Every structure is written in structure tokens, then in C-alpha cells.
Amino acid sequence: MDSSLTKRAAVIDAIPTVFGYVGIGMAFGIIGKASGFSTLNVFLMSVIIYAGSAQFTTVSMLAAGSPIASIILATFLVNSRMILMSTTVARYFKKDNLGKGILIGTFLTDESFALSINKVNYTSGKMTFDWFNTANIVSYITWLIATLIGSLLGSFVTSPEKFGLDFALVAMFIGLLYLQVVGDKKLQKLLQVIVIAITFVLTYLLTIVLPANMVVIVVTLIGCSLGMVLKYVFF
Amino acid sequence: MSSSNYTLLTILGCGLATWLSRVIPFILLKKFSLPEKLVDFLSFVPIVIMSALWFSNLLLAKPGHLPQFNLEYVLASIPTFAAAIISKSLLVIVLVGMVSLAVIRLI
Known part of the structure; x- marks a missing residue:
């Protein structure tokens, strides 16, 4: 590319x-x-x-x-x-x-x-x-x-x-x-890696409680919000 | 309603629902600008969506139980990830991924 x-x-x-x-x-x-x-x-x-x-x-x-x-x-x-x-x-x-x-x-x-x-x-x-x-x-x-x-x-x-x-x-x-x-x-590497790790945990946890086709969208909404909070507080 | 009408109406309805989620943001953003907070939120969308799509494929949901790992996919992810680091080429990554899984299934 x-x-x-x-x-x-x-x-x-x-x-x-x-x-x-x-x-x-x-x-x-x-x-x-x-x-x-x-x-x-x-x-x-x-x-x-x-x-x-x-x-x-x-x-x-x-x-x-x-x-x-x-x-x-x-x-x-x-x-x-x-x-x-x-x-x-x-x-x-x-x-x-x-x-x-x-x-x-x-x-x-x-x-x-x-x-x-x-x-x-x-x-x-x-x-x-x-x-x-x-x-x-x-x-x-x-x-x-x-x-x-x-x-x-x-x-x-x-x-x-x-x-x-x-x-x-x-x-x-x-x-x-x-x-x-x-x-x-634009985003710092460490922050990105942390957000990906959080996404993994969220995906695992939400797979337990949500139907499969809802997992990705709910994880995305929560993950991006947490990423934003982390960025404001620590980065 | 006949079964062919039922199928066709459903296809049209689903098509409309999908199309609206794809197009409405383009129409709204023509009129309004995004608040800075939302821009920050959206900056995380690519990595979070892509990891969520990846991770959710590694898990096998079992209602009422902890999800199991799809071992084949987890194993195939390792050479695929290595290919990403080494080649940085999407084509190579996809090919290595497919071959890895085919080989894992042979073993």
C-alpha cells in the first residue's frame, strides 16, 4: 500500500x-x-x-x-x-x-x-x-x-x-x-495496546451474556468509551 | 402470505435497514459537525472493531457456560500475526492465515 x-x-x-x-x-x-x-x-x-x-x-x-x-x-x-x-x-x-x-x-x-x-x-x-x-x-x-x-x-x-x-x-x-x-x-502505541487488551476481556465477558451477533457492537461502544476515558486521564 | 413473498419482503426489509445504517451518517454529517468528544471516541473505532471481530471469532459461545476457545483459530492466529509483523502485506497475511488453518486441520 x-x-x-x-x-x-x-x-x-x-x-x-x-x-x-x-x-x-x-x-x-x-x-x-x-x-x-x-x-x-x-x-x-x-x-x-x-x-x-x-x-x-x-x-x-x-x-x-x-x-x-x-x-x-x-x-x-x-x-x-x-x-x-x-x-x-x-x-x-x-x-x-x-x-x-x-x-x-x-x-x-x-x-x-x-x-x-x-x-x-x-x-x-x-x-x-x-x-x-x-x-x-x-x-x-x-x-x-x-x-x-x-x-x-x-x-x-x-x-x-x-x-x-x-x-x-x-x-x-x-x-x-x-x-x-x-x-x-495520532494515538499512542501503549494506549492502543491497552485498549486492545481491554477489548479482548470485554469480548470474552460479553460472549457469556450476549447473543453472538450483539457482542461486536456492544464491545465496540464500551471499548471506545473506555479508550477515550483512558486517553483523557492518563495520556 | 406466500412463502416466496415472505422471503422477498424480508430481504427487502433487511436491505433497507442495512442501507440506512450505512447512509444516514453521511446525510447528518453534511449538516452538522461532530463534537470533539465524539471525534475522540471514533478514533478508537478501528482498533476496537477489528480486535472485537478477531476475538469474537476465536470464541465459541456456550449459553450459560464460559466461552470455549476455538483452538484451530487461536493456533492459526499465531503464524498469521507473525506474517503481519514480517511482511506488513495484507495479501501475504491472508494467504499465510488460510494455509496455516488448512495445515492445522491436516495435522
């Missing part, structure tokens, strides 16, 4: 995330098919919802025949972290027109968010619509193709985990976290 913010740079920067999308997207297609949905419906979920973990939640709740309102609420809660990410990213597009902002927001994902936050460390805080939008579109197209392949393969592949594909996404978060800590020039 370098300081270039062209469309071409965005495609290159987004390549590592493609593996994550292929792994999870295919897994989603396979699971969707295995849960009894048509290829078209599985594909539509990726086209319209476009949110990895929330789509898995939706499939399992739909298969269980849950009421529509509760599925939508679950989706909103699982994705509520998007509000935080979107708020973080929106600051870079304050000067662009609203249409561009909405376009960036519409295709924003965990991965493109994390990628862009890393990128900003290389560009001394600059971000462009071209770079972000291209990275987003690469992600979206990859996601759709992976879902389609997964749902078509659904009847043949029984163990995608044999290839370690399910770990692609986790590996990416590890990499992005490390690069973020190394690259962030």
Missing part, C-alpha cells in the same frame, strides 16, 4: 480483501442453498442486503420462520456497527456532494472501512471518492460472484473449511489491526 489514491491503486489495494469475500461469499452461497433457498433468493440477499454476518443471521432466521420484523431488527442490530464506521468515514467526504457520500455509504463494508482507515495512514490523512468507490465496487462485485458460485456449488461442496477459506476473513482482521496500530500516528 502506498500514497496513491487513483482507481488503479484502489484495485491493487483491494486485492487482499478479495480472498476474504471469496471465502465468506462462497460459504454464504453454500449455506444459503443448504438451508433450502433458491439460487435466486441467495443471490438477491447478497445483492440487496450485502452484509456478511447479517446475511447469515437472515438465512437462519428465515429458515426458522421468524417474524419479518424480528429478522429486520436483528439485521439492524448486527449491522449497527456500520453506523460507527460510516460516521468515521463520512468525515473524509464532507466537502464532496451528498450523492457521492451516499454512494460511498451504500457500498461501505467492514473490509473497505478497515482498508480505507489503513490507507489514510499512508496518504497523510487524504481520501478520495475515486479510491474509495473503486475499492467498494471491487468488493461488491467479488461478493456477488462468490455468492453465485457458492450457491451453484452448493450441492457439490460439503467442506469449504478444508481449504482454510473460513479463516481468510479473520486473518484479514488480524492484518488490518496490526497495520492500523503500526500506522496510526
Whole structure:
């Protein structure tokens, strides 16, 4: 990753995330098919919802025949972290027109968010619509193709985990976290390490009491608040 | 309601819920500026979200019990983290992670 913010740079920067999308997207297609949905419906979920973990939640709740309102609420809660990410990213597009902002927001994902936050460390805080939008579109197209392949393969592949594909996404978060800590020039390293340790403890404790899909958002809200308090008091 | 309508309506509703959480901040921030406290809060979002996503994947929730560790994922995280330090390249990190897990499962 370098300081270039062209469309071409965005495609290159987004390549590592493609593996994550292929792994999870295919897994989603396979699971969707295995849960009894048509290829078209599985594909539509990726086209319209476009949110990895929330789509898995939706499939399992739909298969269980849950009421529509509760599925939508679950989706909103699982994705509520998007509000935080979107708020973080929106600051870079304050000067662009609203249409561009909405376009960036519409295709924003965990991965493109994390990628862009890393990128900003290389560009001394600059971000462009071209770079972000291209990275987003690469992600979206990859996601759709992976879902389609997964749902078509659904009847043949029984163990995608044999290839370690399910770990692609986790590996990416590890990499992005490390690069973020190394690259962030605003927050002190010790403070960051302490906050990560706190996050670990919070994740462990909250996994005991909260449903899995609520853990990340609640941990994030508490973790960031504690980080802020630590920063004011000790740093 | 037919089952295909039920599925389609749910997909549309979920899509709308997701889209709104992605887009509303962009609309609101066009009109308002963020207070400094919130900017400070948001500066922690990247590391906290990424570690939370990582750590939650390492845990297997068991209602009413302490979470167990997903040993395969914990072990695969070690070479992945080493790859991060050595290569600083996301592509290498993801590949090392996938290969590590595949190898661990073979053993």
C-alpha cells in the first residue's frame, strides 16, 4: 500500500480483501442453498442486503420462520456497527456532494472501512471518492460472484473449511489491526495496546451474556468509551 | 402470505435497514459537525472493531457456560500475526492465515 489514491491503486489495494469475500461469499452461497433457498433468493440477499454476518443471521432466521420484523431488527442490530464506521468515514467526504457520500455509504463494508482507515495512514490523512468507490465496487462485485458460485456449488461442496477459506476473513482482521496500530500516528502505541487488551476481556465477558451477533457492537461502544476515558486521564 | 413473498419482503426489509445504517451518517454529517468528544471516541473505532471481530471469532459461545476457545483459530492466529509483523502485506497475511488453518486441520 502506498500514497496513491487513483482507481488503479484502489484495485491493487483491494486485492487482499478479495480472498476474504471469496471465502465468506462462497460459504454464504453454500449455506444459503443448504438451508433450502433458491439460487435466486441467495443471490438477491447478497445483492440487496450485502452484509456478511447479517446475511447469515437472515438465512437462519428465515429458515426458522421468524417474524419479518424480528429478522429486520436483528439485521439492524448486527449491522449497527456500520453506523460507527460510516460516521468515521463520512468525515473524509464532507466537502464532496451528498450523492457521492451516499454512494460511498451504500457500498461501505467492514473490509473497505478497515482498508480505507489503513490507507489514510499512508496518504497523510487524504481520501478520495475515486479510491474509495473503486475499492467498494471491487468488493461488491467479488461478493456477488462468490455468492453465485457458492450457491451453484452448493450441492457439490460439503467442506469449504478444508481449504482454510473460513479463516481468510479473520486473518484479514488480524492484518488490518496490526497495520492500523503500526500506522496510526495520532494515538499512542501503549494506549492502543491497552485498549486492545481491554477489548479482548470485554469480548470474552460479553460472549457469556450476549447473543453472538450483539457482542461486536456492544464491545465496540464500551471499548471506545473506555479508550477515550483512558486517553483523557492518563495520556 | 406466500412463502416466496415472505422471503422477498424480508430481504427487502433487511436491505433497507442495512442501507440506512450505512447512509444516514453521511446525510447528518453534511449538516452538522461532530463534537470533539465524539471525534475522540471514533478514533478508537478501528482498533476496537477489528480486535472485537478477531476475538469474537476465536470464541465459541456456550449459553450459560464460559466461552470455549476455538483452538484451530487461536493456533492459526499465531503464524498469521507473525506474517503481519514480517511482511506488513495484507495479501501475504491472508494467504499465510488460510494455509496455516488448512495445515492445522491436516495435522
